[in-house]
Amino acid sequence: MPQAPLGDWLNDFVTLFYPEWCAACHLPLVKGESLLCTGCKMTLPETKFHLDPDNHVARHFYGRVQLQGATALYFFRKGSRVQTMIHHLKYHDRPEIGVAIGQYYGYQLLQAAPYDTVDCIIPVPLHPKKEHKRGYNQAAQFARGLSLAMEKPYYKKYLIRKSFTATQTRKSRIERWQNVGEVFSLHQPRLLEGKHILLVDDVVTTGATLEACAQKLLQIPGVEVSVATIATAFTF
Ligand SMILES: [Zn+2]
Known part of the structure; x- marks a missing residue:
């Protein structure tokens, strides 16, 4: 009987005791x-929105902020496998899910305008305390995967989320929402001048955060912004 290479054997052995599960449906x-x-x-329900410039996510931003394009890979519904997968990415210490999805979507985006002209990728920054607790920013993991597939750099340091002060935390939800535009700041914006930036996040829900981030980036001379997320939670 031919012997299996040690690597395979070891892998089977490990899998026997620590089976790997599908991140979306939990089957081994x-x-x-x-x-x-x-x-x-x-x-999994892919939107194919990157092939339709007039899609629902893009339309959501019309009249709010000037984007070159906006898209999401999956439809997000409560109780769905997409929700399970994103839950694992965010709360179960599975950053590799974000990277893998980013790589998968990056190859698709390379085939479609305006995403084929992107110069760099910037994730929506997570609150620093949250990122410290989680150990990573899930949007940045998605950005890393996109960066690998699209062969464009991703930057975490140029768009920054300011830390809330105690008084800001006590503000009402509406006040905080109105303040969302003041939550983000730019670092060394000159380095981004004239770039087409792909702004990315995990799920687009109200769009307020992406809108605020895009507005901030658009303050930089010559910048164009497109948006891509793992999933869209908009109801249609
Ligand atoms: Zn599955």
């Missing part, structure tokens, strides 16, 4: 699968 993964099972890979 079989050999050759990583992160998602083949069933989920083929059936």
Whole structure:
């Protein structure tokens, strides 16, 4: 009987005791699968919005902020496998999910205008305390995957989320929402002049944060902004 290479043998052995599960449906993964099972890979609800410039996410921003394009990879519904996957990415210490999705989507975005002219990728910054607690920013992991596939740099340090002071935290929700535009600041904006920036986040829900970040970036001379998220929670 031919002997399996030690690596395979070890891998099977480890899998026997620590099986890997599909990040979306929790079925055990079989050999050759990583992160998602083949069933989920083929059936998760992709929007294909990057092929439709007049899609629902793009339309949401019309009249609010000038974007070159806006898209999301998946539809997000409560109780769905997409929600499970994003939950793992955010709360179960699975940053690699963000990277893998970013790589997968990056190859698709390279094929479609205006995303094919992006110069760099910037994730929506997480509150510093949250990032410290979680150990990573899930949007930055998505940006890292996109960066690998699109062969464009991603930057975490140029768009910054200011820390709230105690008094700001006590403000009402509406006041905080109105303040969202003042939450972000730029670092060394001259380095981004004239760039087409792909601004990315995990899920677009109200769009307020992405809008505030895009407005901030658009203060830089010559900058153009497009938006991409893992999923859209807009109801249609
Ligand atoms: Zn699955």
